[in-house]
Amino acid sequence: MSEYLDPTAPVAQPRKTARRPSSLDGKVVTLLDISKAKGDHLLDRIEELLRERAKPKAIVRKKKPTFARPAPDTLRQEIVGGTDVLIEALAD
């Protein structure tokens, strides 16, 4: 038996990332601005590039109220229900 008790909390359950499509053709792409300065500028350009180089079915723009918190549940559900893939920016 250990001489002292563990001050840390147990590690989280391992999880896997989502399955990837072979390309973005015909996919709904959501661009999530986390509300840090200049993230919108980066996403503006990414939107242009997606339109030029991929053939997404649609591009949806979303914005978190603040970078300092995880996205609110309603926004998370809206995104999950309305997109195939997600690009979020920008943690600086």
Place this chain on the structure above:
Amino acid sequence: MSLADPELDADLIEELYARGVTDGLPVVVPTRARVDRAVAASGRGHDELVALVPPNWGRATVEKVAVNAVMAGCRPEYLPVVLAAVEAVCDEVFDLHGVSATTNAPAPLVIVNGPLRATLDVNCGAGVFGSGWRANATIGRALRLVCVNVGGARPGEVSMSTLAHPGRYTYCIGEREEASPWESLAVEHGFAPGDSTVAVLAADAPLGVYDARSRTPEDLLATLAASLAVVSHHKMTHWGDTLLVLSPEHVTILGDAGWSKADVRRWLWGRLQRPVRELLPGRDGGEGLPEHVLRKFADPAHDSTPIPKFRSPDNIKIVVAGGTAGRFSAIVPGWTFSKGSALVFRPIRTPQSGGSA
């Protein structure tokens, strides 16, 4: 282990440091016996869940908090205060996720109100932010260890604060209610004078304000307002909760003149307004009003619309603390931009006050 084995104790102190579960200072080894004494003093069950601690959502049970409190050097009877502080910082309103991860500097400041201040000898007087009192030194430290060990706020890893401040070792004061002409911070926020409470504020380091010559409220408050004006940076606006810590000598000037806390807040809030034209980015510094605010004005460079430093008078929180000699007060800037953190209260539940409720 045998508590009478100082060499083993020293080895374990080194081991705990090497595991990265301390704040850098030596800790008390959290043996089963020590932890059990603390849990027993709380009157709560070992496995009772206190909170899930962001950002890792670690499970803070009463025992897990007790382990960290023992390490911090808490006496067993402090545990109810630590538990209340953990509950408070894990309230969504406090945004511990942001507080623990941000590049900014905040640390939770714990403010204790009520009769437990005397029972536990929480310093409210001379040197209130300083060293020398076990309760202040270890309650704040225990909260830090919980944030790191259960919440995952490891400095330089998940916690990305550029500078942080010494309040990340401990940051805990009591309000000197007996020296105040007004109701305490807790009573103002709906608690009874007989309740013991903690309030937590995500806060930068205290900024001292020296004013030995003012003798009227208007003179003193003008001095305090000028220091409040530079919280965050001098053109920051719409800021949230920030704490003004008035020393007994300073608050006497206000109380003797018949001013209420609300009068003081309204005066300061009214004073802390600047016209749009003085808040432009690039005028006296690159910072300034954000673009979405500037867009509301046709000609910002000549616009005189006043913009408040604080969103509302109620964001200026006031406590009385410190020694009876000295015309010094302090500002504790909150990390409280719009949609960010705010002051959160929790009652302290002891076995005597019905702790298992």
Place this chain on the structure above:
Amino acid sequence: MHDGVFFEDHGIPTATVVSTEFVGAARAQALALGATDYRTVVVPHPIQPLTREEVRVLADKAFDEIVRRLTA
């Protein structure tokens, strides 16, 4: 990072763009949440003082990596 892990959990491939200074924090946070194979897209720090034109150049450079993060 919590958002990214949440969306991956819900079957949405996600590319999170972070600056070089935040790669370690993002990685540590993902690991703490159990997301061991989560990867970010990295752009050079700092971003906040840059002009729109300068940010555009960064986006151009990062674009291919973003697409790779989202596709198999």
